[in-house]
Amino acid sequence: MAERVIPLVQHRVLAPRATVPVERLALQDQLQDTRGRLLRDLRISVTDRCNFRCSYCMPKEVFDSEHAYLPHAALLSFEEIARLARVFVQQGVQKIRLTGGEPLLRKNLEALVAQLAPLKTPEGRPLDLTLTTNGTLLARKARQLREAGLKRVTVSLDALDDRVFRRMNDVDFPVAEVLRGIDAAQAAGLGPIKVNMVVKRGTNDHEIVPMARHFRGSGVVLRFIEYMDVGASNGWRMDEVLPGAEVIQRLRSEWPMVALPSTAAGETAQRWGYADAFGRHDPGLGEIGLINSVTQAFCGDCNRARLSTDGAVYTCLFATVGHDLRSLVRGDERHPAGTDADLAAAIRHLWLHRSDRYSEIRGTVPHRPPAAARRIEMSYIGG
Ligand code: SAM
Numbered sequence: 001m002a003e004r005v006i007p008l009v010q011h012r013v014l015a016p017r018a019t020v021p022v023e024r025l026a027l028q029d030q031l032q033d034t035r036g037r038l039l040r041d042l043r044i045s046v047t048d049r050c051n052f053r054c055s056y057c058m059p060k061e062v063f064d065s066e067h068a069y070l071p072h073a074a075l076l077s078f079e080e081i082a083r084l085a086r087v088f089v090q091q092g093v094q095k096i097r098l099t100g101g102e103p104l105l106r107k108n109l110e111a112l113v114a115q116l117a118p119l120k121t122p123e124g125r126p127l128d129l130t131l132t133t134n135g136t137l138l139a140r141k142a143r144q145l146r147e148a149g150l151k152r153v154t155v156s157l158d159a160l161d162d163r164v165f166r167r168m169n170d171v172d173f174p175v176a177e178v179l180r181g182i183d184a185a186q187a188a189g190l191g192p193i194k195v196n197m198v199v200k201r202g203t204n205d206h207e208i209v210p211m212a213r214h215f216r217g218s219g220v221v222l223r224f225i226e227y228m229d230v231g232a233s234n235g236w237r238m239d240e241v242l243p244g245a246e247v248i249q250r251l252r253s254e255w256p257m258v259a260l261p262s263t264a265a266g267e268t269a270q271r272w273g274y275a276d277a278f279g280r281h282d283p284g285l286g287e288i289g290l291i292n293s294v295t296q297a298f299c300g301d302c303n304r305a306r307l308s309t310d311g312a313v314y315t316c317l318f319a320t321v322g323h324d325l326r327s328l329v330r331g332d333e334r335h336p337a338g339t340d341a342d343l344a345a346a347i348r349h350l351w352l353h354r355s356d357r358y359s360e361i362r363g364t365v366p367h368r369p370p371a372a373a374r375r376i377e378m379s380y381i382g383g
């Protein structure tokens with residue numbers, strides 16, 4: 001059988017180069033991993049920097065003035081990102097989320113959005129193109145992003161209480177400015193807007209009901225995220241995780257709510273709608289989402305790949321090893337730059353061999369892995 005060598009140089013950890021039987025790749029048109037999961041969702045981290053120091057993501061003690069961020073030359077250019085995105089879309093990706101770090105810190109991000117917006121799936125459908133941001137620069141940028149072709153945004157906001165919020169972002173940033181960003185995004189037509197709230201027991205769980213009250217009936221979908229053990233620096237403890245089941249219990253003690261069906265395969269959030277007097281969902285009051293990534297693993301239909309700021313692909317948020325595509329895009333001292341067909345073959349190879357299911361086996365692996373197998377930080381591969 002003819003075989004073809006694909007130069008997959010693993011990021012940070014060197015691994016043998018992969019050998020891919022070309023026939024097998026060509027025959028399988030619906031790309032499935034070893035667990036039958038399709039490749040549908042690509043998260044692209046456009047910067048590893050952030051202007052916040054959320055303790056659950058980039059704690060100050062670790063991400064201080066000594067921290068080595070990626071040099072500019074290591075970052076994928078917008079043209080390189082757009083080229084890779086095009087190849088990913090040819091391989092089945094239908095949704096792209098720009099993230100980081102804080103994506104709006106990347107200069108002229110709207111130029112990247114303008115390159116991604118025209119991409120179409122092989123069936124001719126437009127991409128679902130979105131962005132996750134801490135909202136600090138949204139009031140300034142919302143209109144330009146919309147004009148460049150962005151469809152919608154997700155804004156992270158962990159509390160309405162200004163003191164709690166300033167403490168959680170750890171740079172004393174006021175909540176009013178993020179709310180102004182959300183308003184600007186709504187006015188620019190970047191809806192339906194989602195707001196992500198990471199819930200930490202004892203830190204901001206008393207903000208669950210006030211946050212729900214604020215966004216109920218506003219057209220914004222508030223999503224409660226269980227605090228995750230992602231990366232290797234946030235000092236995660238299980239007793240700080242407030243299960244989504246407890247969130248919904250607290251909300252139901254305030255308002256009648258009904259469970260809603262999921263809208264898409266691989267959807268991470270469980271949906272609950274505010275009900276009317278007859279117990280039926282009232283769309284005018286809206287809905288909330290529960291992202292129970294710790295207590296209810298959703299690896300079973302996880303269709304997400306992540307592209308790091310410097311061009312490595314990670315097939316799981318909890319991966320310790322990524323696969324370098326940048327050297328294939330640019331070429332290096334040992335290999336010439338690859339063609340689009342080479343990139344496609346590398347992506348197919350990665351996905352075909354994917355077996356990740358960290359959340360399903362969380363309890364059986366050491367929370368603090370040895371240094372050589374350190375999990376990658378979320379600010380580097382994107383949320
Ligand atoms: N800076 C942007 C932001 O905060 O929206 C985008 C990047 S951030 C890594 C993406 C999402 O990951 C945010 O909604 C954030 O709240 C979430 N996140 C970060 N660390 C987390 C953790 N340890 N557990 C759960 N969610 C986390």
Ligand code: SF4
Pocket residue numbers: 050051052053054057058100101102134156379
């Ligand atoms: Fe920055 Fe977002 Fe991480 Fe907070 S969650 S530190 S805003 S990247």
Ligand code: SF4
Pocket residue numbers: 298299300302303304315316317318356357358359360
């Ligand atoms: Fe997907 Fe990995 Fe999260 Fe499971 S743990 S849902 S495989 S990213």
